Amino acid sequence: MTGSTAAPHLTRRPTTGRSRRPGPGLPTWVYVPAVLGIVVVVLPVVGMAARVGWADLPALLSSPAALDALRLSLLTSSASTLACIVLGVPLALVLARTRFPGQGLLRALVLLPLVLPPVVGGLALLATFGRTGLLGAHLEALGVRIAFSTVAVVLAQTFVALPFLVVGLEGALRTAGRDHEAVAATLGASPTHVLARVTLPLTLPGLVSGAVLAFARSLGEFGATLTFAGSLQGRTRTLPLEIYLAREADPDAALALALLLVVVALVVVGAVHGRSRS
Amino acid sequence: MTAGEAGVGRGRPSRRPRSWRRSAGLAALVAVLAGCGAGVPSAQTPSGSAAGSGAGASITVFAAASLARPFEEIGAQVERTHPGSDVRFQFAGSADLVTQLREGAPGDVLATADEASMARAASAGLVEETAPFATNTLTIVVPTGNPAAITSFADLAHDGVATVVCAPQVPCGAATERVEALTGVRLSPVSEENRVDDVLGKITSGQADAGVVYVTDALRAGEAVARVDVPEADRAVNRYPIGVLAGAGGADASHRGPNRALATAFVDAVRGGPGRAALTRAGFGTP
Numbered sequence: 001m002t003g004s005t006a007a008p009h010l011t012r013r014p015t016t017g018r019s020r021r022p023g024p025g026l027p028t029w030v031y032v033p034a035v036l037g038i039v040v041v042v043l044p045v046v047g048m049a050a051r052v053g054w055a056d057l058p059a060l061l062s063s064p065a066a067l068d069a070l071r072l073s074l075l076t077s078s079a080s081t082l083a084c085i086v087l088g089v090p091l092a093l094v095l096a097r098t099r100f101p102g103q104g105l106l107r108a109l110v111l112l113p114l115v116l117p118p119v120v121g122g123l124a125l126l127a128t129f130g131r132t133g134l135l136g137a138h139l140e141a142l143g144v145r146i147a148f149s150t151v152a153v154v155l156a157q158t159f160v161a162l163p164f165l166v167v168g169l170e171g172a173l174r175t176a177g178r179d180h181e182a183v184a185a186t187l188g189a190s191p192t193h194v195l196a197r198v199t200l201p202l203t204l205p206g207l208v209s210g211a212v213l214a215f216a217r218s219l220g221e222f223g224a225t226l227t228f229a230g231s232l233q234g235r236t237r238t239l240p241l242e243i244y245l246a247r248e249a250d251p252d253a254a255l256a257l258a259l260l261l262v263v264v265a266l267v268v269v270g271a272v273h274g275r276s277r278s
Numbered sequence: 279m280t281a282g283e284a285g286v287g288r289g290r291p292s293r294r295p296r297s298w299r300r301s302a303g304l305a306a307l308v309a310v311l312a313g314c315g316a317g318v319p320s321a322q323t324p325s326g327s328a329a330g331s332g333a334g335a336s337i338t339v340f341a342a343a344s345l346a347r348p349f350e351e352i353g354a355q356v357e358r359t360h361p362g363s364d365v366r367f368q369f370a371g372s373a374d375l376v377t378q379l380r381e382g383a384p385g386d387v388l389a390t391a392d393e394a395s396m397a398r399a400a401s402a403g404l405v406e407e408t409a410p411f412a413t414n415t416l417t418i419v420v421p422t423g424n425p426a427a428i429t430s431f432a433d434l435a436h437d438g439v440a441t442v443v444c445a446p447q448v449p450c451g452a453a454t455e456r457v458e459a460l461t462g463v464r465l466s467p468v469s470e471e472n473r474v475d476d477v478l479g480k481i482t483s484g485q486a487d488a489g490v491v492y493v494t495d496a497l498r499a500g501e502a503v504a505r506v507d508v509p510e511a512d513r514a515v516n517r518y519p520i521g522v523l524a525g526a527g528g529a530d531a532s533h534r535g536p537n538r539a540l541a542t543a544f545v546d547a548v549r550g551g552p553g554r555a556a557l558t559r560a561g562f563g564t565p
Contacts, residue, residue, distance in 0.1 A: 132484040147485050148440065148468035230469025230480070231445065237470075245472055248373040249447035 122227025172206020334362030
């Protein structure tokens with residue numbers, strides 16, 4: 001299962017906190033706000049599902065616009081998740097395994113996209129990678145145009161999703177501790193070897209978890225994409241943007257697409273989370 | 279979230295609860311759903327001063343976003359001629375307005391940017407009698423300096439010209455399609471926006487070479503854009519209809535009469551002389 005319980009005899013830390021054995025029961029009153037909490041999340045989805053015209057669903061979901069949006073959403077969310085892994089894993093390692101002045105500030109900066117409204121993120125990306133932006137003006141001179149392209153969608157999604165992966169993995173790295181790494185190092189393993197054979201396998205569940213969250217966030221990305229990438233079928237109009245547009249002329253189609261988005265998100269999060277925990 | 283929360287594992291590493299990840303998964307779903315809900319306008323935007331209590335009548339006008347400036351002027355006029363009254367506005371895209379009203383938002387007057395939206399409101403039983411009160415035509419806007427040297431609608435279809443238009447699902451996009459049909463020019467835009475304001479924003483920020491917007495939007499943007507007029511656009515005119523809503527006056531019987539009277543007075547003002555002047559100043563035509 002998880003790395004920390006795979007070799008419990010090696011760790012000095014108590015494992016009771018994560019034991020699967022039934023501990024002392026929860027106070028009964030805890031269940032009341034807990035149930036209310038789940039109602040807050042689930043009820044609007046139920047309300048939406050109740051509005052969906054199920055008979056028209058196949059036709060609404062198989063329109064070229066809907067299929068293009070779904071394909072583009074899956075493609076860009078996968079690409080941005082990959083980008084989050086490539087950039088986020090080293091970032092989490094640096095945050096969790098090293099100490100340097102200004103580390104707290106760096107951590108706060110990594111989390112910035114979580115607190116920024118996505119529209120602001122889009123404006124920031126526009127000011128940087130847009131045609132007249134900080135880097136965009138130079139890229140434009142080289143003949144590279146990011147605005148209004150699928151790359152812009154991936155960039156916007158990566159921007160908003162990266163903190164999810166970094167926070168998830170950094171927590172896992174801290175929880176896993178450094179004992180196994182120290183042992184491997186005393187046995188003569190190189191830092192790269194330790195990283196590849198000890199650290200990353202130990203924290204794999206945390207990485208998977210963070211990647212799933214990053215994917216889910218990318219899938220739902222709306223504001224930054226609309227501001228930065230524009231909206232064009234097959235190129236930049238992802239599922240959330242298609243829902244936003246469908247609302248204008250055909251609210252039933254918007255609801256059907258929204259349901260599709262929920263199902264895709266549930267399937268991805270459920271499948272990967274379920275597998276990593278069983 | 280702050281940096282302190284992010285470092286939650288620092289002091290007590292082994293106690294970092296695994297269920298955090300489970301709850302984070304739920305949070306991600308919330309984020310996904312929040313993404314779907316974005317763009318729904320928040321609460322009504324009150325304008326005017328009367329608190330609504332007391333004897334003064336009070337109405338809320340649901341109007342297309344492009345009408346904001348002239349309608350604020352007309353609203354102020356009506357408040358002056360009806361002392362103690364309060365005219366409030368809810369400005370949004372026409373389709374959004376109709377959706378909000380269908381979902382039970384309380385409104386007294388509806389003015390949309392196209393006849394199709396008003397027809398949807400009528401078929402839902404929201405309005406009874408409507409009449410066109412203004413027209414709007416399309417124009418090309420380019421960033422100051424006109425970097426792509428646009429002089430005609432046909433220029434928008436040239437290779438390498440980044441053109442932004444409204445999506446065909448919204449009134450300005452439908453009008454753009456009519457101009458395409460009239461001119462025989464088939465555009466391949468880099469983006470089809472939901473809002474005419476988003477088209478304008480792409481031009482004022484210099485992201486695109488040209489955009490197709492309403493004349494009123496180009497006037498509103500002022501110095502930030504230059505205008506290239508399209509002669510054919512005169513034959514693809516958008517008509518703006520207005521009507522008193524069926525549920526005008528509100529549920530409270532004691533206020534319904536005065537409120538309905540104020541709603542009718544506002545519609546009359548929009549269609550009358552002073553309203554016409556405000557609309558003309560904003561660039562609207564006469565139907």
